[in-house]
Amino acid sequence: MKLLIKNGRVIxxxxxxxxxxxxxxxxxxxxxxKPLIKDDNAHTLDVPGRVVAPGFIDMHVHxxxxxxxxxxxxxxGTQAAARGGFTSIACMPNTSPVNDSRGVTEFILNxxxxxxxxxxxxxxxxxxxxxxxxxTDMVDxxxxxxxxxxxxGQPVSNSQIMRRAMEYAKISRSLIIDHCEDKExxxxxxxxxxxxxxxxxxxxxxxxxxxxxxxxxxxxxEYLEARIHIAHISxxxxxxxxxxxxxxxxxxTAEVTPHxxxxxxxxxxxxxxxxxxxxxxxxxxxxxxxxxAVLDGTIDAFATDHAPHTPDEKEVEFDYAPFGIIGLETAxxxxxDKLVNPGLISLQRFxxxxxxxxxxxxxxxxxxxxxxxxxxxxxxxxxxxxxxxxSSNFFSKSRNTPFNGWAVxxxxxxxxxxxxxxxxxxx
Amino acid sequence: MPFFHKHLLGIQDLSKKDILTILETxxxxxxxxxxxxxxxxxxxxxxxxxxxxxxxxRTSSSFELAAKRLSADIINFNRQASSVxxxxxxRDTVENLEAMYADAIIIRHTAAGAPHYVSTFCxxxxxxxxxxxxxxxxxxxxxxxxxxxxxxxxxxxxxxxVGDILHSRxxxxxxxxxxxxxxxxxxxxxxxxxxxxxxxxxxxxxxxxDRAVEDADVIMMLRIQKxxxxxxxxxxxxxxxxxxxxxxxxxxxxxxxxxxxxxxxVNKGVELTSDLASSxxxxxxxxVENGVSVRMAVLYLLLGGKEREATD
Numbered sequence: 001m002k003l004l005i006k007n008g009r010v011i012x013x014x015x016x017x018x019x020x021x022x023x024x025x026x027x028x029x030x031x032x033x034k035p036l037i038k039d040d041n042a043h044t045l046d047v048p049g050r051v052v053a054p055g056f057i058d059m060h061v062h063x064x065x066x067x068x069x070x071x072x073x074x075x076x077g078t079q080a081a082a083r084g085g086f087t088s089i090a091c092m093p094n095t096s097p098v099n100d101s102r103g104v105t106e107f108i109l110n111x112x113x114x115x116x117x118x119x120x121x122x123x124x125x126x127x128x129x130x131x132x133x134x135x136t137d138m139v140d141x142x143x144x145x146x147x148x149x150x151x152x153g154q155p156v157s158n159s160q161i162m163r164r165a166m167e168y169a170k171i172s173r174s175l176i177i178d179h180c181e182d183k184e185x186x187x188x189x190x191x192x193x194x195x196x197x198x199x200x201x202x203x204x205x206x207x208x209x210x211x212x213x214x215x216x217x218x219x220x221x222e223y224l225e226a227r228i229h230i231a232h233i234s235x236x237x238x239x240x241x242x243x244x245x246x247x248x249x250x251x252x253t254a255e256v257t258p259h260x261x262x263x264x265x266x267x268x269x270x271x272x273x274x275x276x277x278x279x280x281x282x283x284x285x286x287x288x289x290x291x292x293a294v295l296d297g298t299i300d301a302f303a304t305d306h307a308p309h310t311p312d313e314k315e316v317e318f319d320y321a322p323f324g325i326i327g328l329e330t331a332x333x334x335x336x337d338k339l340v341n342p343g344l345i346s347l348q349r350f351x352x353x354x355x356x357x358x359x360x361x362x363x364x365x366x367x368x369x370x371x372x373x374x375x376x377x378x379x380x381x382x383x384x385x386x387x388x389x390x391s392s393n394f395f396s397k398s399r400n401t402p403f404n405g406w407a408v409x410x411x412x413x414x415x416x417x418x419x420x421x422x423x424x425x426x427x
Numbered sequence: 428m429p430f431f432h433k434h435l436l437g438i439q440d441l442s443k444k445d446i447l448t449i450l451e452t453x454x455x456x457x458x459x460x461x462x463x464x465x466x467x468x469x470x471x472x473x474x475x476x477x478x479x480x481x482x483x484x485r486t487s488s489s490f491e492l493a494a495k496r497l498s499a500d501i502i503n504f505n506r507q508a509s510s511v512x513x514x515x516x517x518r519d520t521v522e523n524l525e526a527m528y529a530d531a532i533i534i535r536h537t538a539a540g541a542p543h544y545v546s547t548f549c550x551x552x553x554x555x556x557x558x559x560x561x562x563x564x565x566x567x568x569x570x571x572x573x574x575x576x577x578x579x580x581x582x583x584x585x586x587x588x589v590g591d592i593l594h595s596r597x598x599x600x601x602x603x604x605x606x607x608x609x610x611x612x613x614x615x616x617x618x619x620x621x622x623x624x625x626x627x628x629x630x631x632x633x634x635x636x637d638r639a640v641e642d643a644d645v646i647m648m649l650r651i652q653k654x655x656x657x658x659x660x661x662x663x664x665x666x667x668x669x670x671x672x673x674x675x676x677x678x679x680x681x682x683x684x685x686x687x688x689x690x691x692x693v694n695k696g697v698e699l700t701s702d703l704a705s706s707x708x709x710x711x712x713x714x715v716e717n718g719v720s721v722r723m724a725v726l727y728l729l730l731g732g733k734e735r736e737a738t739d
Contacts, residue, residue: 195627199439201539201561201599270547271540317517317538319559 002026002042003419008052008380012370013352023052025376028418033372045421047380050413051347054355054368055087055377058328059148059177060231060255060303063089063120066107067096072308072397074108077328078116080306080396082423085332085412087377088119088359088367092152093130100125100136102144109145117422118415119377121147121362126165126176130154135165139172147362150177152231153278153323157183159216166226175361177229180213180238181278190319192265192280200268202318205280207235214238218245221252229361230254232305234279236289243298253361255303256290258331262338263287263402273314273321274402277307295345300357304331308398329394330403336383336410355379380414385427387411430728434546434553437562438603446607450572452724453717459496460719469731470499476524477503479535479556480517485691485715486556486565490533493722497731499530521545531730534558539596552729560594566690567600569721571608573714574645577686581608587639587681588612589671590649590698591620591660597690598649602628615639616649616671619660636671643681647688648673648698664697673699678708686710 003025010021010033024032024039058081064072081089091108093099099108105122112120124146128134131154138149149169155178156162162178169176186209191197193204214230218241221228230242233254245252259277264287268275275281293299307324314321332354339345359368366375391404415423430448432440441449459467475494479487487503494501504524521532531552534542539559546553557563571581578584586605592598592614602625605612612630614621626632633639640646651667661667678685687699687709695701704711 193624195624198593198599198622198625198627201559201596203560271543312516315516315518317536317544318540319538 002039003376003416004037004039004042004044005052005378006037006044006046008047008050010052010370011347011351012054013348013356014369015371016348017370018348023370023378025419028376030370030372030374030376033370045414047414051381051383052370053351053379053381054359054370055375055415055417056085056332056354056379056412057088057090057358057362057364057367058086058304058306058331059090059301059358059362061089061091061306061328062094062308062324063091063108064308065095065111066104070397071310074111074120075115076395076397077306077308078112078118078120080326080328080394082117082415082417083395084328084330085379085381085415086118086328087379087415087417088121088364090121090123090147090362092123092150093125094152094154098125098129099123099146100128100130102140105141105144105146118417121364123148123150123177125149126151126156127161132156132158132161135161135168138168138174142172142174148175148177148229150179150231152177152179155179155181155213159220162217163220163224166220166224166228170224170226173363175227175229175363177231178213178217179231180210180217182209182212185209185212189280190276191268192282194265194283196265196268200271205278207237207282207286210235210279211237211241214241218250218252222248222250225251227251232257232260232279232303233290233299234260234282234286236286239289239293239298243293243296246298253300254298255301256294256299257303257305258327258334259325259402261287261290261294262334267402271318272402273316273318274325274400276318276321276323277305277325278323291344294353295349300353301361302331302335302353303358304328308396309400311399314400325400325402326394326396326398327401329396330389330401332381332412333387333389333408333410334403334406336381337408341383341410376416376419378416379412380416381410382413382427383410385409385411385413432729434542435564435725435729436542436546436553436555438564438567438600438607439562441607443607446568446571446604449568449721449724449728450575452728453572453720456720456723456727459723465496466498467496468498469727470494470497473499473530473730474528475499475501475531475533475726476529477501477533478521478524479504480506481535481537481557483535483557485718486535489715489718490556490722492719493726496719497723497726499726499730517541517545518548521549525549525551531726554725554729557596559596560599561596562600563596564600565718565722565725566597567604568725569714569718570601570647570688570690571604572717572721573688573710574686576713576717577710578644581605581610584610584644585642586610586612586645586647587615587643588647588649589615589636589639589673591652592616592625592649593620593622594652595649601647602630606630613639617661617667637677637680640677641680643685645686645688646673646678646681649690650692650694651697668697672697673703675703678703688714691715
């Protein structure tokens with residue numbers, strides 16, 4: 001059945017649209033877009049006062065399946081995504097077994113087709129078993145459905161192997177996403193190195209641990225004329241490296257997480273392990289530089305780095321807790337409340353970083369835009385509705401969020417994937 | 428002398444007044460340990476658990492003696508004889524001990540913040556007996572007590588701390604404590620172990636130990652913690668000794684009446700020579716002696732104080 005979305009404020013960064021339009025959807029595609037559409041055969045969804053945006057895309061998610069289903073599954077992770085306003089997610093390969101072969105990529109896509117309310121795009125490993133030694137069969141993986149390559153938390157440290165991977169990715173026009181971290185510099189660090197690590201007596205992860213690898217990737221990308229995407233950028237110097245590289249026309253893009261925009265190392269003073277992740281929460285100056293980079297276009301996309309861990313794993317001494325927090329069900333309300341509603345960034349820019357830019361980076365042709373012929377993936381926002389984040393009712397299997405109890409204004413109210421309503425909040 | 432804290436997690440939470448209250452209380456405890464009958468009944472009926480999840484001789488026995496001299500019942504729980512080795516979590520361990528009606532848990536742990544974490548779900552008093560590289564509050568208090576005994580004041584004293592400051596809970600607690608008490612603090616040691624960022628604690632960092640110890644009233648030498656070192660924090664023990672070992676020659680630059688402190692155990696011949704460790708300027712054994720009085724004071728103020736207030 002056709003779906004007619006009426007009276008919404010359509011925001012489409014690709015065309016710059018910001019107007020009240022009706023959207024008519026049939027067979028998963030947008031077939032008409034104009035004021036006052038009439039269609040008696042369509043199911044009507046009236047959304048006056050709401051923002052209708054191209055479906056949000058989270059390009060950095062850990063679904064944990066196969067292998068760690070006790071933390072998250074393809075079903076629960078994608079349900080959390082739908083609830084959080086995301087219509088597409090890209091999932092990282094550090095599963096067990098690692099997604100470094102056709103079989104695992106196909107398993108994920110097959111499970112998703114049966115169980116996931118949102119689109120799932122697997123990111124395959126750059127190297128076999130994330131070992132950093134031999135690059136994977138990238139062309140075969142792309143053929144199986146992989147959308148990009150990353151060794152995420154086990155980044156490729158050997159520059160020769162990174163060079164080969166970037167070179168090879170070029171011939172298949174695929175993207176390498178790098179979690180930039182020099183593991184030798186991070187050593188046994190558990191938080192940002194600075195005054196607060198000195199106070200807390202915890203081992204520090206110095207900023208250059210991220211920056212030296214970004215610099216390396218930039219130099220390789222420039223030399224090879226290859227593309228590189230920087231995952232979860234976190235420091236002031238990282239931002240200036242990326243900014244300078246963009247000026248030199250190097251093909252580099254970058255993403256940032258909501259927690260690196262909203263929190264700092266000062267938040268760790270209670271030793272709460274829900275503030276432990278990589279890269280670590282940095283200092284106040286880094287936070288400010290990141291926000292400026294969001295505004296000036298140095299940073300292209302928001303991504304959550306949704307990393308589920310169970311309460312048993314996180315309820316331990318700080319040193320022993322695993323790195324990572326979840327973000328699918330908190331990212332949109334937090335960014336609306338803290339950045340959009342106070343006017344720190346425009347609604348257009350926010351939507352661009354949530355949909356158009358990740359779609360462009362990942363090469364998702366018919367996503368990230370609202371136009372006739374594009375995929376009917378839409379996120380409907382209610383900017384004035386308020387609620388309190390309560391991790392106990394998350395759809396995700398895990399509860400590891402530092403934002404539990406935060407009161408927020410602005411929520412993803414309706415999520416539509418291929419013309420189907422997959423989530424709707426009762427207000 | 429009111430003292431309104433439920434736990435002793437770190438010097439960071441204490442005011443100058445709190446610290447002075449503890450030191451004054453310790454003074455009044457001193458007499459008990461030198462009597463023939465070394466016991467008073469102020470904590471009779473209280474149960475204290477000494478939960479040491481990391482090896483210790485001094486601190487563990489010092490707390491045990493302190494508790495016993497105040498007539499509390501204390502049990503020692505060490506890692507080797509416990510279910511921790513079977514993989515029991517810290518939370519489960521503590522909740523099980525608490526189920527046996529403990530009034531206070533003294534905790535020593537390799538992970539920074541472990542006592543804070545325990546205090547979030549525990550109803551007993553938590554006393555930090557050293558957590559990772561974070562704090563060791565009773566050590567700093569007994570050091571302050573020893574300094575006060577020898578120097579009669581804090582204001583204007585020049586205290587030099589030498590060694591692995593970054594990984595030392597003793598140094599961290601001492602810096603916080605002595606800063607609150609008004610002393611001037613200078614840190615010295617190789618840069619990997621004494622990062623310049625420590626200056627944010629309002630202390631001076633000087634990598635040249637000869638300069639650092641000039642006119643010092645107190646020199647505190649820290650143990651090189653071999654178990655916490657990363658490679659290349661310094662080139663070799665030989666080179667370390669050359670730069671940062673306390674020698675007679677370096678000591679000459681300090682004030683005549685300088686005192687030498689060390690939290691123990693001493694790596695003799697590394698941080699300082701055996702001669703200096705046992706010289707009349709060394710107060711190392713005095714520190715150990717004072718540890719008992721200070722810990723008696725802490726236990727009394729946390730466990731005994733309130734009840735007394737209520738009955739008075």
